[in-house]
Amino acid sequence: MPRIIAGDLGGRTVPGPPGKGTRPTSERVREALFSRLDGWDALDGARVLDLYAGTGALALEALSRGAAHALLVELHGPTAKQLRRNAADLGLADRCEVRAGKAENVAAQLEGQEFSLAFLDPPYDVTTEALESLLHTLHPALTDDALVVVERSRRSRPITWPTDWADDGTRIYGETVLQFGGPVREEEA
Template sequence: MPRIIAGALGGRTIPGPPGKGTRPTSDRVREALFSRLQGWDAITGARVLDLYAGTGALAFEALSRGAASATLVEMHGATARQLRRTAAELGLEDRCDVRAAKAEQVAASLAETAGPSDIFTLVFLDPPYEVATETLEQLLVTVRPALTDDALVVIERSSRSRPIEWPGGWADDGAKAYGETVLQYGGPQTD
């Protein structure tokens, strides 16, 4: 079972979703990711969008470390229900919005309806490894209207996957490999 590494809820465990097929981010990768995010001052007060939530480990870690809110998207209904239960057990239900739908559908809906107070500053894309790179590249274009101009996007992929090519108008903030896992950082370009 994944655990929250640091912050107000550090040490608490996160139940896994029912069934199989979820690949939680390892503690080692999550620790490195959040160390970098804290160095960039990207967590405190963040409005988080986790488009492939799975166990919710990334969103719950961000909330534990001071993010203001998180929207967790999970297409598997039973897993979405587990995310809601976990948020309640952690006392985070008032800061979490769990949506049981496909990432592409939620991204399109958010892009159409996002107002100034509910656009996102930090986005996690940690899809199943079989999700095509092209799908993720299109997802970035779709979700852009729901992001602040200085939003940070973190993409977690297999090191065997083709790296994301950031769309026009996006900045590439680098990548880091951890064994089989690669984290890519980027976001809308503001200059």
């Protein structure tokens, strides 16, 4: 059962989804990830999008650390229901929205939402090509200075960021690879 590491809800546990084998981001990787996000000042007041939410550990950690709002997208209906219960139990229902559906379909409906932080932690069977396509679909829903974090297995081919996006680096933690990137700010272009 994932545990929120720090912030207002630090130490609280998050019940996992019923009857579904999820692969939550390990506590070690989350700690490293959020240390980096804190260093970049990417959390305070952020509008977070967590595609492929699973346990919701990434978005819930972001909310605990100062994000203003989070949208969690999860294909598996019972898991989405559990995410809603978890948000309510943690007192986050007013700052946390859960949508059941395919990441690609929901992303296509988000134009103009202005998310400043997005997590893409798909199941292993989602191809690199599908993720690269999803980044293009997602672009209109992101702020000009949004940060996107893609979590994959070390065995997966790394994504290639769209041509008008910055590559903000890659970190490897055992079997987990985190890639950081996002749209290039207009003044940087």
